[in-house]
Amino acid sequence: MRAPVLVLLLSLLVAPPVLAAEAVAVRRLALLVGVNDGGPERVKLRYADTDARAFSQVLSELGGVLPQDRVLLTDVDRAGVLSGFERMRQLAEGARTSGARRVEVLLYYSGHSDDEGLLLKGQRMDYGELRRALQGLPADVRIAVLDSCASGAFARRKGGVARPAFLVDSGIQVKGHAILTSSSADEASQESDRLGGSFFTHHLVSGLRGAADVTHDGRVTLTEAYQFAFHETLARTERTQGGAQHPNYDIELAGTGDLVMTDLRATTAGLLLTEPLEGRLYVRDAVGTLVVEVQKVSGRSTELGLAPGAYRARRELGGGVSETAFTLKEGVRTPLSPGDFMSVGSEATVMRGGAGGMAMPAMTPGGRVRLPVNVSLIPAVSTNQLRAGDAPVENVFAVGAINGGTALGGGLALGLLGNVY
Numbered sequence: 001m002r003a004p005v006l007v008l009l010l011s012l013l014v015a016p017p018v019l020a021a022e023a024v025a026v027r028r029l030a031l032l033v034g035v036n037d038g039g040p041e042r043v044k045l046r047y048a049d050t051d052a053r054a055f056s057q058v059l060s061e062l063g064g065v066l067p068q069d070r071v072l073l074t075d076v077d078r079a080g081v082l083s084g085f086e087r088m089r090q091l092a093e094g095a096r097t098s099g100a101r102r103v104e105v106l107l108y109y110s111g112h113s114d115d116e117g118l119l120l121k122g123q124r125m126d127y128g129e130l131r132r133a134l135q136g137l138p139a140d141v142r143i144a145v146l147d148s149c150a151s152g153a154f155a156r157r158k159g160g161v162a163r164p165a166f167l168v169d170s171g172i173q174v175k176g177h178a179i180l181t182s183s184s185a186d187e188a189s190q191e192s193d194r195l196g197g198s199f200f201t202h203h204l205v206s207g208l209r210g211a212a213d214v215t216h217d218g219r220v221t222l223t224e225a226y227q228f229a230f231h232e233t234l235a236r237t238e239r240t241q242g243g244a245q246h247p248n249y250d251i252e253l254a255g256t257g258d259l260v261m262t263d264l265r266a267t268t269a270g271l272l273l274t275e276p277l278e279g280r281l282y283v284r285d286a287v288g289t290l291v292v293e294v295q296k297v298s299g300r301s302t303e304l305g306l307a308p309g310a311y312r313a314r315r316e317l318g319g320g321v322s323e324t325a326f327t328l329k330e331g332v333r334t335p336l337s338p339g340d341f342m343s344v345g346s347e348a349t350v351m352r353g354g355a356g357g358m359a360m361p362a363m364t365p366g367g368r369v370r371l372p373v374n375v376s377l378i379p380a381v382s383t384n385q386l387r388a389g390d391a392p393v394e395n396v397f398a399v400g401a402i403n404g405g406t407a408l409g410g411g412l413a414l415g416l417l418g419n420v421y
Helices: 048-062 078-097 127-135 199-211 222-237 383-388
Strands: 006-012 026-035 070-074 102-113 117-120 123-126 141-147 175-181 219-221 248-254 260-263 270-273 279-285 290-296 302-305 309-317 320-328 333-336 373-378 397-404 412-420
Touching: 026 048, 026 078, 048 070, 048 102, 048 199, 048 260, 070 078, 078 102, 078 117, 078 123, 078 127, 117 127, 123 127, 127 141, 141 199, 199 219, 199 222, 199 260, 199 290, 199 302, 219 222, 222 260, 270 320, 290 302, 320 333, 373 383
Parallel strands: 026 070, 026 102, 102 141, 270 333, 373 397, 397 412
Antiparallel strands: 006 141, 006 175, 102 117, 117 123, 175 248, 219 260, 270 302, 279 290, 279 309, 309 320
8 A cells, every 4th residue: 555645855055146127047957766566565556657657747847857858767776776776866967067057956856755765666765875875966956755654754864743734835946855754663555456556646647737826827836836735635535445645845045035846837728717617626547547626716817827739627516527628739729618617427327225226316507406307296195295395396397286396497387376486
C-alpha cells in the first residue's frame, strides 16, 4: 500500500537581486523519478511511474520546463538516481554558461521509502545522501517533491517536529530551505485504482492545472499548489484503510515573494468553468485518464490549463450525476456551463427476494429524483411518494386531484383541485 505521502523540500539559494528594468532569464530543470519496485519485502506499486509522467506532463505544458530540460527515470536503482542528479548538474552548469541569470531545479520522486531513505529496487538511498545530491546542484532554487511512505522522516532530519500545515511564501528574494510533508514519519502513503495514481500527486497536479488558483490571476504558486493538495489529500484519505496523512514541516527561510509553479496562459487551449457551474467535477481525456478533479463552487469562474483534445467531464451534485463531452481546440478557451451536462440515470436494479423489481429512478443535475409521470390523489398519496418517498422530485407530467412535487421540469400538470409545485 502506498500513496500520497507528500514531502516537499524547497531549498532556495538565491543570486543577488536584479534591477526591475533588467530582463531576468529563468531556466527550469526537472528530474522526475517513479519506481514501483521497492524490493522483495515491499508490495510492488502500480502507479509510481504513472505519477512521475503526469507530473512531468504538467511541468512541460504549464511549468516552463522544456523537453531537453527534463530527465524522466522509471524503475531505476540507486545508481540510476545518482546518474540523474549528474545529468541535472550538467544541465544547470550549461544553463549558467548559456547566460541564464536564474536556474531552478525540481526533483519529483514517487515510490517506496521508509524513515531512513528512498527504497529503490531493494537498494536504499538515505536522506542524507539525497540532501547532499540536491545541495550539490548549482541552482538558485531547489524544490523536491517526495510522494512516498514515511517521508515525514525527511523533514525531521534536522530536528523538525510535527506541526500544522503551513507554507511560507518563497520567491526571487528568498534564501534558505523548507521541507514540507503530508505525512508523519510513521504514516503510510496510498495509491488509488480509481484515480490511477496516488492521492497526493493527483491532487497536486489538479492544483497545478488551475484548481489551486485561488487568486484567479492565471498563475499557481507553490503556496497555492501545496495548500490545495494538502486539504484535498487529507479529505480524501480520512476514511481510507490507510488513514489520513498529517503534515510536518521544517522551514528555514528568509525573504519575500512567491514562487510561481505554473502559468495557465502557457497553454494554447483551456477549459473555463463558468460562474454558475457547481459540484465535484472529474475531467478525463480521450483514453479515459483522470487529468483533473476539482470541487467547483458557484459564483466564481475557474480556468483549467489542458492540452487540445477530446475530453469527458462527470459532475456530482446533491446525489445526482451528469456528464458532458467536449473538445478543446488550439487557441480557444472553451466554457463549460450547467446546461452542457446531461443527467446520467442510475443503473437499473432488482431487489433480491421479489418476483419482480423496480428500477431505481434517475437523478437530475440539481439532485432531484426524476419521475416523468406522477399520478396522485393528494401529494401524500401518489406515485411520487411511492417511488421516491420524501426525496425532492421533478415531474414532466402530473395528473390527479391535487398534484405535488418539487419541480415540474417544463412539463404539464392537470389537477382537479390544484397543483402544488
